[in-house]
Amino acid sequence: MISNVLHIDLSNKRFWIEERSDLFKEWLGGIGAGIRLLHEDCPKNIDPLSPENPIIFCIGPFNGIYPLASKTVAVFKSPLTKNLGESHAGGRCGVAMRMAGYGGIVIKGASEKPIYLVINEDGVKFRDASALWGMNSSSTVGRIIREREAGAGVRAIMRIGRAGEKLIPYACVITETFRHFGRLGLGAVFGSKKLKAILIHGRSSIRLSDPRLYRNTYDEIFNAVIKSGAMKKYHDIGTSLNVLPLNISSSLPSRNLQAAKFEGAELLSGENLAEKFLGRRAACAHCPVSCIHIAALRIPYENEPYFYKTKMIAYDYEPIYSLGCMLGIRNPEGFLKLVDIVDELGLDAISTGVILAWATECMERGIIETKDADNLVLKWGDYETYIKAIKKIVNLENEFYEALANGVEHASSLYGGREFALAYGGNEMPGYHCGLATHIGFAVGMRHSHLDNAGYDLDQKINAEKKFISIEEIAKALFEEESWRQILSSLVVCFFSRKVYTPEMISRCFSAMGIKVEPSELKIKGMKILKEKYKFKIREGFSFDNVRIPKRVLEIPTPQGLLREEDIRRGISEYKKLIEAEL
Amino acid sequence: MAKRIAVVDVDLCVGCQSCMFACNRRFGEAGIARTAIFVQSAGGFERGFIVKVCRACKDPPCAKVCPTKAIMERVGGGVRLDYKKCIACGNCILSCPIGAIFWDEIIKKPTVCTYCGYCVNYCPYGVIRLEELK
Ligand code: SF4
Ligand code: SF4
Numbered sequence: 001m002i003s004n005v006l007h008i009d010l011s012n013k014r015f016w017i018e019e020r021s022d023l024f025k026e027w028l029g030g031i032g033a034g035i036r037l038l039h040e041d042c043p044k045n046i047d048p049l050s051p052e053n054p055i056i057f058c059i060g061p062f063n064g065i066y067p068l069a070s071k072t073v074a075v076f077k078s079p080l081t082k083n084l085g086e087s088h089a090g091g092r093c094g095v096a097m098r099m100a101g102y103g104g105i106v107i108k109g110a111s112e113k114p115i116y117l118v119i120n121e122d123g124v125k126f127r128d129a130s131a132l133w134g135m136n137s138s139s140t141v142g143r144i145i146r147e148r149e150a151g152a153g154v155r156a157i158m159r160i161g162r163a164g165e166k167l168i169p170y171a172c173v174i175t176e177t178f179r180h181f182g183r184l185g186l187g188a189v190f191g192s193k194k195l196k197a198i199l200i201h202g203r204s205s206i207r208l209s210d211p212r213l214y215r216n217t218y219d220e221i222f223n224a225v226i227k228s229g230a231m232k233k234y235h236d237i238g239t240s241l242n243v244l245p246l247n248i249s250s251s252l253p254s255r256n257l258q259a260a261k262f263e264g265a266e267l268l269s270g271e272n273l274a275e276k277f278l279g280r281r282a283a284c285a286h287c288p289v290s291c292i293h294i295a296a297l298r299i300p301y302e303n304e305p306y307f308y309k310t311k312m313i314a315y316d317y318e319p320i321y322s323l324g325c326m327l328g329i330r331n332p333e334g335f336l337k338l339v340d341i342v343d344e345l346g347l348d349a350i351s352t353g354v355i356l357a358w359a360t361e362c363m364e365r366g367i368i369e370t371k372d373a374d375n376l377v378l379k380w381g382d383y384e385t386y387i388k389a390i391k392k393i394v395n396l397e398n399e400f401y402e403a404l405a406n407g408v409e410h411a412s413s414l415y416g417g418r419e420f421a422l423a424y425g426g427n428e429m430p431g432y433h434c435g436l437a438t439h440i441g442f443a444v445g446m447r448h449s450h451l452d453n454a455g456y457d458l459d460q461k462i463n464a465e466k467k468f469i470s471i472e473e474i475a476k477a478l479f480e481e482e483s484w485r486q487i488l489s490s491l492v493v494c495f496f497s498r499k500v501y502t503p504e505m506i507s508r509c510f511s512a513m514g515i516k517v518e519p520s521e522l523k524i525k526g527m528k529i530l531k532e533k534y535k536f537k538i539r540e541g542f543s544f545d546n547v548r549i550p551k552r553v554l555e556i557p558t559p560q561g562l563l564r565e566e567d568i569r570r571g572i573s574e575y576k577k578l579i580e581a582e583l
Numbered sequence: 584m585a586k587r588i589a590v591v592d593v594d595l596c597v598g599c600q601s602c603m604f605a606c607n608r609r610f611g612e613a614g615i616a617r618t619a620i621f622v623q624s625a626g627g628f629e630r631g632f633i634v635k636v637c638r639a640c641k642d643p644p645c646a647k648v649c650p651t652k653a654i655m656e657r658v659g660g661g662v663r664l665d666y667k668k669c670i671a672c673g674n675c676i677l678s679c680p681i682g683a684i685f686w687d688e689i690i691k692k693p694t695v696c697t698y699c700g701y702c703v704n705y706c707p708y709g710v711i712r713l714e715e716l717k
Contacts, residue, residue, distance in 0.1 A: 065613040067601065099616075153624070177628055203616040204615075208612065281597050282598055285600050286599070292628070312629035
């Protein structure tokens with residue numbers, strides 16, 4: 001069982017290891033352990049960019065042991081929402097942490113000079129990163145560290161781009177070049193600590209109490225995944241498989257949700273991108289699915305005939321929504337270039353796209369003028385101008401770009417255009433306009449990824465079956481699903497394997513490890529973890545009663561027709577009742 | 584007939600490490616400290632992957648440098664490692680030109696493929712195969 005928490009004090013360049021089997025026993029790991037550590041280590045009402053804000057990474061009991069337990073959970077106070085920051089990433093960090101022997105890592109304080117950390121079984125090395133600070137490309141930073149340090153094949157390299165250094169509150173942390181702790185601004189928290197990168201590596205072998213049961217259970221999971229439709233779906237096309245069905249059902253927000261359909265959907269579809277650009281697939285550590293899709297984009301040099309460079313750019317559904325459909329981009333090359341710049345600078349793709357979409361609509365309506373935007377004319381589909389604008393945001397070029405750099409909630413509070421500023425709880429909205437459950441889900445959601453409480457998934461089912469379900473039932477379904485997902489993200493397994501990791505299967509997995517966990521007790525634990533998260537949110541000022549619902553959401557029909565504000569509000573208050581029930 | 588693990592098409596590899604974890608599970612243990620097959624990126628995921636595993640040479644260099652004859656040539660190609668004789672000097676690791684002998688972190692001795700084929704069952708993309716040595 002994992003039990004060690006590695007504490008790192010960046011101010012004094014010290015580290016120590018704390019034995020916390022109590023924590024992992026009670027809260028499993030991942031988000032369960034993470035939220036408890038946040039309660040312990042994050043003082044009330046602190047500035048998220050101050051040294052007191054902890055960066056917490058947690059993995060769970062299954063990482064390194066069972067397949068698809070490939071994720072890591074990051075918990076911190078978000079500089080974007082000034083509330084709970086939770087972000088999950090795949091890649092190799094989850095397994096690397098386990099192999100290095102840590103269930104959790106808590107980073108506090110701040111360094112005076114830029115540094116990067118090397119973490120392994122022996123603890124932490126503090127390395128000077130002055131020469132890496134200010135580099136234009138986050139992938140170059142990865143390359144340099146890769147050359148200098150040990151652990152090839154079994155390491156994770158998390159790093160920030162210039163956006164993180166500049167403390168842009170929606171800056172992300174990139175790991176293994178193609179995966180992200182994307183949402184809610186972990187990159188800025190890194191930046192505020194002058195922490196450029198973290199390399200983690202280790203090799204270990206874990207004895208299990210029942211090796212036979214272990215091997216059998218492992219095989220059962222492995223085979224179930226391999227044979228499941230999910231495997232083929234996510235391997236062949238990846239998450240971008242969703243583009244066409246969402247478009248057909250009019251749930252795909254485009255041009256700042258002025259419509260829920262996009263005429264360029266075919267061009268940006270996973271099918272088209274795979275056919276024209278797919279260069280490679282890759283997998284997270286210990287996951288046979290390999291859903292990571294990397295496009296090979298051949299770009300000619302302007303003044304050199306017959307000279308090209310090939311950029312490898314990973315794409316998923318979310319950036320297709322935000323940097324493609326929301327910006328009216330129909331040109332797949334242009335879309336890939338946008339993803340590339342966002343990655344190199346280290347911004348969250350969803351937030352960036354939604355903010356630029358708002359700015360474009362503002363310009364159309366004359367709320368913002370060309371001169372505000374440093375003479376750029378933002379127009380749907382004009383990716384070259386958007387690339388320039390993104391650079392200006394990261395450079396905090398003028399007042400307007402500084403406003404954009406602080407998120408759409410903030411920018412619209414200065415310039416207006418509030419009705420079509422698509423954010424919930426201060427965080428830019430994900431790419432689903434499927435119906436009532438979707439938006440209730442966004443309003444109460446935790447980390448504002450589409451995987452939160454899967455309101456969109458519930459809506460898609462409701463829409464397909466054309467059945468009526470009451471608002472109370474929606475709230476209950478969201479609550480139950482989100483509670484269960486706390487277990488999955490405490491173990492920490494990828495949500496793509498959620499059909500395989502049933503309560504019974506999880507209980508069996510634990511048995512092989514010599515730990516008794518009843519399937520029924522898991523459900524209750526999930527609710528407990530969820531409530532623990534709301535406790536933090538409420539402590540930091542969240543209230544179910546004053547969530548801002550962007551007017552635009554109510555103006556564009558979903559597959560269920562136009563949504564009514566009172567219905568969303570009723571859903572939120574029903575959900576609130578469930579959360580408060582035993583708090 | 585002697586068998587070996589053949590890397591059929593390394594470009595099919597997605598770096599999922601399923602083979603590494605499988606090899607380690609031969610001991611009933613979870614992890615990668617004892618694996619005899621190793622996958623790493625060829626300088627970043629974007630460049631693809633390298634699969635390192637003993638290719639069962641006909642005239643294996645590792646057997647020549649072992650001072651205690653713990654690594655012995657196998658009939659038909661490849662080697663066997665006798666842990667009782669092995670003094671953990673690591674000469675074999677240095678001698679292998681393809682870097683296919685690894686360090687077992689648990690017993691603190693080298694580890695090399697035994698050509699058992701267990702890993703092959705876990706490669707979802709047909710990258711590796713158990714084949715007869717010609
Ligand atoms: S054949 Fe057996 S010993 Fe060799 S790499 Fe595969 S699992 Fe390991
Ligand atoms: S199991 Fe196959 S695809 Fe996965 S890392 Fe090993 S060789 Fe590559």
